[in-house]
Amino acid sequence: MNPPTTAAPLSFSLIVKTFAPGWPAAVMGTGAFALSTLHFSHQLPMLAGPAWALHYFNLALFAAISIPWLLRWLMAWPAVANTFRHPVAANFYPSYAIALLVLAGQLRAFGGHESLALIAWWIGVALLFSLTLAVLLSIFQGEHVNLDHITPGIFMPPVGLVVIPVAGGPLLAVQPEALRDLALTINGIGLGSGIFMYTALLALAFHRFYVHKRLPPMMAPTFWINLAPLGVTVVSVLNLVAATPFAGDKSAYLMAVFLLWGFGAFWLVLAMLFTWSVRKIDPLPFSLTWWAFTFPLGAFTLGSQRLSEVSGLATPLAFGWLAWALLAGIWTLTLVKTIGGVASGKLFQPHP
Template identity: 20%
Template sequence: MQNSESIKAIPSNRLQFFPIMMFATVMGLMGLSMVFIKLNVSFDFPYEIGFYLGLFTSGLFLLIVLTYFFKIVLYVKEVKHELSHPIRVNFFAASSISTLLLSMFFRHIDMYIANILFFVGALVHIFFTFYTIKFWINNNLEIAHSNPAWFIPIVGNLIVPIAGVGFIDKSILYFYYSIGIFFWIILFSIILNRIIFHKQFAAKFMPTLFILIAPPAIGFISYIKLTASLDFFAHILYSLGLFFTILVFVMYKNYMNIKFFISWWAFTFPMAAISLATILMYELTNVVFYEYLSYIFTLITTSIVVLVAVQTVVHMRKKEICIME
């Protein structure tokens, strides 16, 4: 009875267009939560900031999961449409990435729950990885369909080793890492070709350029987790993450005056990733430069998350989200 009332509480037309991209909000908020938890360990920041933000994000994750479940039940055709859409299909992996991030957060609360979340996230993510790559191979995609969102099902494979150390044999974690690193290089070549030689991205996809930061930044953290070695390859990964971070800010004019879309959340998680990578670099080197850079990136990440969250709430109140595009 309560379930039917909950379903009725959501206007049917808006539930029908509830986007799979909403899971990107969990990625951004949980990423920021992990940044503050890491700051507590490295720089003695208050633990409560990251902890309560993580709890709030966990509740938001459950709300999004339930809402999308109702969409599957009531509007299965719309879900199938998203699964066959050349751009939206990539965002399904955001749900499994969110689960993996929750697993990382719950390591600080309950290892049993963290373990369950890890296995669920890892299994769902490898499913979406194979599904998405099969989709790319079996469909006649155009170069205009390519954009940095294609990295989402790939970056998740680099997150698995971070969440999974201590839960599963490292040989399996290397399997995930290999997929992520290999396809990052391949997809980057495709997307760079699209950016340079073809038509510019639509305004709503400009924020996805920030996703370029995530693969090397997450790859660096994952590599350190697997090898515990700050070697030449680790330096290359971090330096590339830093390079792409500087690049997207050099291109700041591209993001000015663009209309709000839910894709703005693409700004958030990559910035959290480079913030975490920089804090880890400081821990490994004790170089003061990385300490100051950690503060700067944390401030930028927090500001972006707050800005995008406020805009999301404002546009939700205007009923400009969950509408037909």
């Protein structure tokens, strides 16, 4: 009989060493919640106050998460290297760069701080390409990945790539003249590579879902990640088309994103049914993977809002309200449980 394990004494060095690479997903989810709430405040003015509160909270959250996340690279490099070689955990390293890109969108939407938004966007782009390429090379050069490791977490790198034009498209108008061509090209590279990488990985994920054992209950929230590239791509395509002079007739793009959004609406229902079915078999233990509920829901809400805005359709907006209501409840519950996990130190205990 194994002796009971005791929790390691909590210290700042332990927090840094065990700080999971996916912590910035909390910033991603909160930022999407803030942006979608701000958009809905145009219809329901009472939401303006909560939207601004979420904006300021997310800025503080990003600052708090940045300290241990960045220090880990200096103080605990062996732990960073180990997780970079992990075929599941490595996919979450780009989340820090995605958080910066989301903050760029916030800085532009809340108060029009376009100069700060440009800084956040350029830093986020540089980090995103660096981290994504490093993660892919680590996976491609190894022989350590099998079907057990194929979870929807593999969508994180392409999610980051398709996020680039969310703020990058509207910011093209205020880019320095000397950088505008480069910025437009970067938006195109990000969106194009993200879409095709997501398409390839979607086939791989479906292969796992069809022929392999089901996801562990702890990983069930990641099933929702598929909503993220679908919702974000709607916003990114429409933003980039609006900012690109050679895009020409916009109707073809609108039809394309309408079909993408349709798959997202289908996946939203499937994700709810899937989570309910998993919950009937096993409890869903709380972990940081719960933040995987939030950004995808926020991304789909933003995509629904943008599609309704340009098409005049009311049904996408209704789906957006549904996703936003789910997001509000799940974000609140996840935040409360995260605060409890931080206070107790459970989220900083080394894995056996």
